[in-house]
Amino acid sequence: MKKIYIFLLVFGLFSYCKIYSQVRYFFTLSNQNARPLALGGAFFSAEDDIASINYNPGALFMYPINRGMKFTIFLNPVLPPVVIRNHENFGYRDTFRTGDVVDSFKYFVKAIMYTNKSVILGVLFNEESFYNVESSDKLFEPKNFLNNNYNTLLLNIKLAKRLSFGINSHIISRATPDGKVERKKWGTSYGVFMTPAKNYTVGITYFDLPNEFSGYRKRMERIGDETINAGISYKFYKSTTFFFDIRNLNEEEETPERELHFGLENNHLKHIALRVGFYHAKKDEYGGEREVYSFGLGLVNFNSFCKIDNRFAHKNYILNYSTVIESFQNENIIWHFLSLNLRI
Numbered sequence: 001m002k003k004i005y006i007f008l009l010v011f012g013l014f015s016y017c018k019i020y021s022q023v024r025y026f027f028t029l030s031n032q033n034a035r036p037l038a039l040g041g042a043f044f045s046a047e048d049d050i051a052s053i054n055y056n057p058g059a060l061f062m063y064p065i066n067r068g069m070k071f072t073i074f075l076n077p078v079l080p081p082v083v084i085r086n087h088e089n090f091g092y093r094d095t096f097r098t099g100d101v102v103d104s105f106k107y108f109v110k111a112i113m114y115t116n117k118s119v120i121l122g123v124l125f126n127e128e129s130f131y132n133v134e135s136s137d138k139l140f141e142p143k144n145f146l147n148n149n150y151n152t153l154l155l156n157i158k159l160a161k162r163l164s165f166g167i168n169s170h171i172i173s174r175a176t177p178d179g180k181v182e183r184k185k186w187g188t189s190y191g192v193f194m195t196p197a198k199n200y201t202v203g204i205t206y207f208d209l210p211n212e213f214s215g216y217r218k219r220m221e222r223i224g225d226e227t228i229n230a231g232i233s234y235k236f237y238k239s240t241t242f243f244f245d246i247r248n249l250n251e252e253e254e255t256p257e258r259e260l261h262f263g264l265e266n267n268h269l270k271h272i273a274l275r276v277g278f279y280h281a282k283k284d285e286y287g288g289e290r291e292v293y294s295f296g297l298g299l300v301n302f303n304s305f306c307k308i309d310n311r312f313a314h315k316n317y318i319l320n321y322s323t324v325i326e327s328f329q330n331e332n333i334i335w336h337f338l339s340l341n342l343r344i
Contacts, residue, residue, distance in 0.1 A: 023331065025136045028338040029145060030079050030110065031128040033221070037337055038296025038322035039263025040277020041222055042243035044203035044231030047193070047314055050074055050111045051339070053124050053154050055221075056203045056231075057166025058191035060156045062115055064313040069116050075342040076110040079126070082142050083107050089142045110341060120156040127152065130219035131174050139336075147175030150187075150216075162195040172213050185210035199235040204228070219286060220324065220335065222247050222259055222279070231261075239268040243277075257282045267315050273298030275322070287328055296322030302343065318342060 027033065032051040036043035043055045052059040063070065083090050083104040090104070113122035128136075131148050152170040159165055169188050187209040194202045209217065209225040217223035224247070231245040243263035259279055267273040277294040298317030324335040 024334045026139045026336045027128050030126045034320035034322045034337040034339040037324050038275035038294050039243050040261045040279050042245040042261040042263035044205050044245050045201045045233040056191035056205050057168045058164045058193035061313050065309045072113045073344050074111040078340050079107040082140050086142045118158040122154045124152040129216050144175050164193045166191045201233045203231045240266045271300050291327045294324040
């Protein structure tokens with residue numbers, strides 16, 4: 001176990017030493033990308049709750065003890081204060097009135113989930129997208145937030161003890177650089193999640209994105225339109241899991257843009273998870289080939305504050321943070337991601 005900790009710390013320090021760029025982006029208002037991107041995006045075989053919705057809807061798993069119908073509400077305490085402080089960016093009047101303050105608390109709800117023995121239904125609100133990233137160059141910056149996000153509807157069905165299938169549909173809002181809404185479009189993704197052996201999980205996904213917005217998952221998540229992707233995870237020791245993903249399995253071009261993504265997570269400590277990730281990004285419209293390093297933390301396991309029948313099957317960290325470093329030839333671009341969730 002000590003060797004695992006040493007590796008994670010050395011990798012994190014190595015990644016930190018590469019942070020010398022002045023180009024930084026912050027996605028800290030309302031997103032579930034902190035854990036997935038800390039693992040290098042290798043998340044198709046990762047069992048999680050709402051963080052799984054936009055990666056593999058089949059990998060969503062919540063309560064191991066099922067006692068009938070249950071509603072769960074996830075709360076985002078970050079966004080409402082930002083809305084109140086920057087109300088003009090959210091369509092409110094210059095003078096922020098009492099009624100507007102009350103109305104702004106609709107941004108407090110991040111997701112609503114319904115679960116029973118074999119089905120999960122839910123909706124995920126206000127997920128930040130990577131279009132117009134220039135408007136995210138400051139911490140808790142809300143500029144154009146409403147016009148660069150997406151909302152997701154989810155259906156997850158447990159087909160067998162070790163097999164689940166999921167489908168989601170998301171409506172995407174995109175703004176032009178001047179802040180005007182360009183249009184809204186629907187996209188769909190499908191996922192299968194399997195547990196073939198005790199310490200192994202496998203995930204397979206397919207993404208069908210709208211043609212006009214086919215690149216909105218490509219910038220950091222490296223997810224393309226009409227692509228099949230696969231992942232496998234292996235848990236060794238008792239608390240360390242290795243994740244491996246392959247992007248674009250069905251690519252048919254002469255030089256297929258398949259990418260290998262790697263992640264490692266250790267959650268031996270009760271309230272702390274350590275994560276690192278890596279992948280080599282192919283040349284694309286965002287720049288040349290580059291190495292991408294990531295590291296992150298999960299803090300405060302919410303299960304510790306719940307009764308047994310309200311605990312999730314996995315560790316449910318309240319705060320997740322990650323730093324992602326794109327290492328280009330002449331510069332580094334640094335991305336910061338924060339997910340802060342409570343649930344009732």
